[in-house]
Amino acid sequence: MMEGTISNQIRFLRFRNREMSQAELGLRVGVTRQTIAAIEAGKYSPSLDTAFRIAQVFNVPLGEVFQWNSGANPGANPGPAS
Amino acid sequence: MPYKEKTAWLSLFAIVVTYGPYFTIILQGSFPKRPMPDFRQLALFGMFAVAQMVILGVGHLYNFLNAPEEARIPADERDRDIHRRSLTAAYSVLIFSMIVVGVVMPFYYQGWTIINSTLFAIIASEIVHYSVVIFCYRRQS
Numbered sequence: 001m002m003e004g005t006i007s008n009q010i011r012f013l014r015f016r017n018r019e020m021s022q023a024e025l026g027l028r029v030g031v032t033r034q035t036i037a038a039i040e041a042g043k044y045s046p047s048l049d050t051a052f053r054i055a056q057v058f059n060v061p062l063g064e065v066f067q068w069n070s071g072a073n074p075g076a077n078p079g080p081a082s
Numbered sequence: 083m084p085y086k087e088k089t090a091w092l093s094l095f096a097i098v099v100t101y102g103p104y105f106t107i108i109l110q111g112s113f114p115k116r117p118m119p120d121f122r123q124l125a126l127f128g129m130f131a132v133a134q135m136v137i138l139g140v141g142h143l144y145n146f147l148n149a150p151e152e153a154r155i156p157a158d159e160r161d162r163d164i165h166r167r168s169l170t171a172a173y174s175v176l177i178f179s180m181i182v183v184g185v186v187m188p189f190y191y192q193g194w195t196i197i198n199s200t201l202f203a204i205i206a207s208e209i210v211h212y213s214v215v216i217f218c219y220r221r222q223s
Binding site for chain 1: 084155158159160161163219221222
């Protein structure tokens with residue numbers, strides 16, 4: 001099985017969107033504030049449905065919110081898109 | 083702390099403070115054994131079961147009054163995922179215990195020993211259930 005980790009730019013995107021709170025993002029996505037905190041911390045991987053909803057809230061493509069960091073290439077995190 | 087974690091803590095607390103003393107009394111052998119059906123034993127269990135329900139009732143009311151908005155939030159996908167994981171772990175404990183109590187123990191024991199072992203199996207699986215819920219919320223997974 002291909003190994004790797006999922007990173008995300010939710011903190012950065014919240015900051016870029018007028019410091020949107022985790023609670024507000026959670027409300028708009030349909031999950032609790034704690035779930036947003038867990039996703040942001042990389043402790044919980046959301047469903048594809050929730051991932052798309054988060055991207056939709058920030059009006060960016062999914063790949064700009066979540067990145068797949070392959071185990072073979074740990075430096076592959078592209079970082080926040082400008 | 084998420085509301086569902088508070089609920090799990092409450093349930094775990096209620097189990098420990100009621101069934102802890104109950105099984106301590108049973109294991110110490112301080113409760114006199116009588117031939118079946120031993121209604122005094124049943125009354126003893128009933129007393130602790132009612133105590134658990136009272137603790138849960140008061141605790142749930144206290145939690146609800148302290149955070150009514152949080153109490154109304156429906157479970158999201160992570161809550162459901164945690165619930166599913168905790169049930170899987172609890173089911174493993176329950177099925178193993180039930181095999182021991184229902185298949186092995188009847189060859190060696192009878193009466194209230196079997197009944198109390200069954201109760202212990204259910205309580206143990208409940209403890210695992212709530213412990214996994216708390217563990218998952220604690221580590222944010």
